[in-house]
Amino acid sequence: MKRYLLARLGQSVVLVWLVATVVFFWVRLLPGGPFQTMFGRHATPETVARMNAEFGIDQPLYVQYVAWMRDLILLDWGRSVTSGEQVTTILLQAAPQSFSIAFVGAVFGLSLAIPAAIISTIHRNELPDNVATVAAYLGLSMPSFFIGIVLALVFGVRLGWFPVFGYTPLREGIGPWLRSVLLPSIAVGLPYGAVVMRMMRSSLADTLRAPYLRTARAKGVNGRVRLFKHALQNALLPVVTVAGIQFGIIVVGTVTVEFVFGINALGRLLVGSILERNYPVTQGVIIFIATVMICLNLLVDLTYTVLDPKISYGGENSL
Numbered sequence: 001m002k003r004y005l006l007a008r009l010g011q012s013v014v015l016v017w018l019v020a021t022v023v024f025f026w027v028r029l030l031p032g033g034p035f036q037t038m039f040g041r042h043a044t045p046e047t048v049a050r051m052n053a054e055f056g057i058d059q060p061l062y063v064q065y066v067a068w069m070r071d072l073i074l075l076d077w078g079r080s081v082t083s084g085e086q087v088t089t090i091l092l093q094a095a096p097q098s099f100s101i102a103f104v105g106a107v108f109g110l111s112l113a114i115p116a117a118i119i120s121t122i123h124r125n126e127l128p129d130n131v132a133t134v135a136a137y138l139g140l141s142m143p144s145f146f147i148g149i150v151l152a153l154v155f156g157v158r159l160g161w162f163p164v165f166g167y168t169p170l171r172e173g174i175g176p177w178l179r180s181v182l183l184p185s186i187a188v189g190l191p192y193g194a195v196v197m198r199m200m201r202s203s204l205a206d207t208l209r210a211p212y213l214r215t216a217r218a219k220g221v222n223g224r225v226r227l228f229k230h231a232l233q234n235a236l237l238p239v240v241t242v243a244g245i246q247f248g249i250i251v252v253g254t255v256t257v258e259f260v261f262g263i264n265a266l267g268r269l270l271v272g273s274i275l276e277r278n279y280p281v282t283q284g285v286i287i288f289i290a291t292v293m294i295c296l297n298l299l300v301d302l303t304y305t306v307l308d309p310k311i312s313y314g315g316e317n318s319l
């Protein structure tokens with residue numbers, strides 16, 4: 001296991017470096033520099049040249065790349081070309097909002113998806129299965145921003161139960177924090193839960209058809225014991241992969257929901273920085289996202305060993 005972890009950490013470092021390299025050159029291929037975009041028609045060659053020199057953008061690309069990589073290793077991610085703030089400060093302000101929405105949304109989605117998948121499998125091709133299937137397809141077909149608009153209009157504007165704009169930090173209390181993120185979390189949690197439910201139902205149905213479970217059934221093992229003790233654990237393996245990847249996606253893939261509820265999280269920050277040609281912020285957000293996704297994949301791999309002790313890494317007692 002130690003050898004595997006070291007190998008994965010080494011691979012992760014290489015992947016982050018590759019992402020950083022690609023994004024560094026990619027943002028500079030976009031037409032128009034940051035200060036031409038910022039000043040627009042009022043940009044003069046002298047002003048643009050002075051600002052480029054201040055941020056080192058006037059240097060040759062290889063010089064900029066080496067300097068930026070050196071700073072990146074020293075955990076200096078640069079500063080925004082529009083506000084002058086440190087990129088790390090901006091990320092620390094936006095990341096908690098994204099993770100709050102994603103975490104509450106994932107908990108909400110899983111709390112619906114797993115019981116629905118189990119009930120759907122037990123009552124396969126019956127009314128509960130049909131209802132759960134239709135609900136899952138509705139969750140998959142409706143965009144998150146549409147769900148968010150409906151939730152905001154009904155529970156925010158009409159009923160006034162929840163705020164429909166802005167984010168309340170957790171330090172101001174669990175109640176205000178939860179009220180501020182609940183509607184956007186449900187908006188992203190319903191599609192998330194629909195994906196997990198469909199995967200869980202399919203995986204559980206396939207597992208129940210496995211030879212060892214048919215043998216257990218022939219021996220008279222109770223149906224609930226077969227389901228919860230033998231089938232469920234094995235059925236969770238592919239579901240964990242999907243749930244982990246989808247969680248990483250909703251961390252940064254909820255730009256439209258963030259716009260609906262006026263939340264300045266990572267997705268909105270990324271789109272805004274690209275439009276502004278804000279090189280340091282764009283690079284920082286994408287590298288942060290890549291790091292989160294890599295860590296989630298590693299966590300998913302480690303979760304496999306908890307769900308199924310027969311799975312091992314590094315060639316030790318592997319089957």
